[in-house]
Amino acid sequence: MKNFLKLKNCSAVKVETLPVLPFAEFRQTLIESTGKGKCRVSAFFPLQKSSETFLCALLIDPEEHSLYCALSPVGNSFLSLTPEAPVFHWFERELFEKYGIKAEGHPWLKPIRKADGEYFTMAGDAVNEVAVGPVHAGVIEPGHFRFQCMGEKVYSLEISLGYQSRGVEKLLEGKYSSRTLPLFESAAGDTAAAAATGACALIEALSGTVISERAQQIRAILIELERVANHTGDLGALAGDVAYLPTASFCGRIRGEYLNMTAEICGNRFGRNCIIPGGVRYDIEPARCEKLLAHLRRVNPELKHALDLMFDSPTVLDRFENTGSVSLETARSIGLVGPAGRASGVKLDLRYDLPSGAYKNSAPKQAPCGAGDVLSRAKVRYHEIFASLEFIEKTLIDLAQGELCTPCITALQPDSIAFSLTEAWRGELCQIIVTDTQGNIDQCRIVDPSFHNWFGLAMALRNEEISNFPICNKSFNLSYCGHDL
Amino acid sequence: MLKAFMARLRQGYRTGKFPSAPPVLPDRFAGRPEVFPEKVSDEARNTCPVAAISESGRIDLGRCIFCGKCAKVCPEGIRFTEEYRLGAFSHEALTVPGVDPWQESSNPELRKLCGKSFKIRQVSAGGCAACELDFNVLNTLAWDIGRFGIQVVASPRHADALLVTGPVSDNMRLALEKTYNAMPKPSFVIAGGACAISGGLYGEGTTAGGVESILPVDMYVPGCPPHPAVMLEALLRLIAYR
């Protein structure tokens, strides 16, 4: 990564210190470093600097545990990287839609959040097209799916999003206010703890605040409870989708137990309003800690029992195995993250690769990678649940003494850019704040894990039976609102 | 098969006691606030992320995201209680202090038509999905809304009521209107959560700022998101379940 600036996770630098590279060199470095799956691209967005537009790329090198950033000037267009490095395809579509910066030579430069438009189609008498959404059958978020099929077989699935767009990034601009954190938290409502932790890390980096170990631990406990609750719910839903009702109904209830534990800590089942710049608002006092430990020890075996029941059932395994496979090669080339990536063999987990907060000292055990099918995605989540539960228990027992919240001035350092990368339950969550000369938020970027993974779902459906869509979908369970913002 | 039976025995009966007993809520749960308008400070008003506190020191629960910031800076004027009966039949009844919303009764036509069987079509229109998730919870065995004759249906043609969550993003407006129009009349609308009631955090975003400006609303369920107990209590009151 010659000429890129090496950064620390959750740090802030002056915008002027970011190296500016000639476009040809910038492009070449990006293609080469991401090409062999060595680095992954976390953010790719325009940055205004003295009224000139630059492209900014943020890359992770997981093996070297480092983060790199550089800029390159662009006008209204640039030579697309996608034909050589497909991992940029979604970013380039976003660049064109949102800022009108055109990636010349991009094969499919369609908006990603317009919630409409032309679809890819197949020609021929035997082709049938299936359209689903935006309003789906169940109680879920809106999105539109276009399947190109012959008989039952899906040749292509196009996912059209944007129905949840409400302008989160724009609303975040301006002075830091009491609204900033709630907006970050509700970018994707089921990822509030991870989002708040990442966002607070940005504010803390931009104000030079150091938080106590205890606060970091409480944040990590909330993030891991969030992971456990969501994985539990999804595994239950997967069971439901293959009509294995015992696990479906047990997990539905057990997910609620973990949400209630979160509420026990902060009053809100989604972990909101607890993580604030400087630390956390609510303590886990000894009595509460005991109560939580007792609750965990009661529920964890029930969960294990409910899940083992499903993974012992041949009819379930038969439906999960070899369904919706995404190969390691594909996963790498499109940049899958989180459990979905790990299920395909992409060993990326920010809790190890770029640890921040409490994860610097310890992190849950890593789950073994899988073969890329629904079963692998389910298994990875299964392992992650129990690793996280072990971590939560251990952290509760080892809670350090210390202040809950150190005073944090929210006057942010001007002309700076701060980055944070957090391993949310769906994977890498990247948040960026750029401040102006007054220290106001000039630009805000949120790259939800779903931004990387939606295309993975489309790939999982290739050559798959259309009736397998629900379980493929559930095995990813991506966020519409986190993507649409 | 035998294993599944044994598992069922081991997992036991887990449906909560509500409504015959009050729901179990955590001690830090923020329910309906107690507000003393004359004591509500400017600081409290200005700290509110969604401008839910009026000049006169009253809180509009339809806007409130229950973040508790106001109570922290102004404990003498605002205190959150455990009161979970937050749902109201009019937006006005969401103002605190004001009427106790649970004293009012619901639309008699609705009670007559839907007292024993109430089918809900949910539409998610913008928002962050937390409302949907906590509404879905009512379908799990922990709450089991089926026992009250309440069922979530896929087709709007089968629905008595439309539950809208989210501020109604510009991109979802058409789909929401189409869904509503596809419902047999009379049909009823429930606004679930701060976003659907008032736009919540996104009133100034690319949204309609809530469903009220688009459809007539019969029930308002505050919260960000509404706790399952809050939602269920509101639904039971709506259909006058006994």
Ligand code: SF4
């Ligand atoms: S609790 Fe409600 S009224 Fe109070 S500051 Fe938060 S949103 Fe505003």
